[in-house]
Amino acid sequence: MYYLPMTSPTPMTPVDLFLLGRTLMKIGEDALPAPQVGAAPHPGSVRSILIALSDIAAHPDSAIGEIARRTGLPQSQVSTAVARLRETGSIETAQDPTDRRRLLVRTAATPSPRVTEVRAAGIEDALTRALATTDEQVLAEVTAALTVLARHLPPAALSRLRP
Structure with a gap:
């Protein structure tokens, strides 16, 4: 009996990796629990909110401009994400004692109900x-x-x- 030789799978290309990342991102978005019924709609994408929140958790007491620089998101998207996260109780903000024009952002000391819900999903x-x-x-x-x-x-x- 003759068998064809086993060949290794085609190596992944940058395009393959990019498309896989996009697919995984969409699966992640689908897995997130929907906001509570009756909750006010918020501007900003789930993507930018999660990217900003991840950076805030890794770098507490950062200014919005610093978060934008590290994440590569436009400052306006970071500001929108911070506003939404503050409304849900996921983060806290405080004035920068060295520059009162800046807000410093950190995760909330106690997880909000929404954070708890998302973590349990x-x-x-x-x-x-x-x-x-x-x-x-x-x-x-x-x-x-x-x-x-x-x-x-x-x-x-x-x-x-x-x-």
């Missing part, structure tokens, strides 16, 4: 929809791969990329 349902399967082995394999990627590529890894 799982990815299983969104992953099942994206993969179009309920095969437990496939779901476990993909979840394990995502866990490895998250361990090796935390948000701080972005700071090591070129500006």
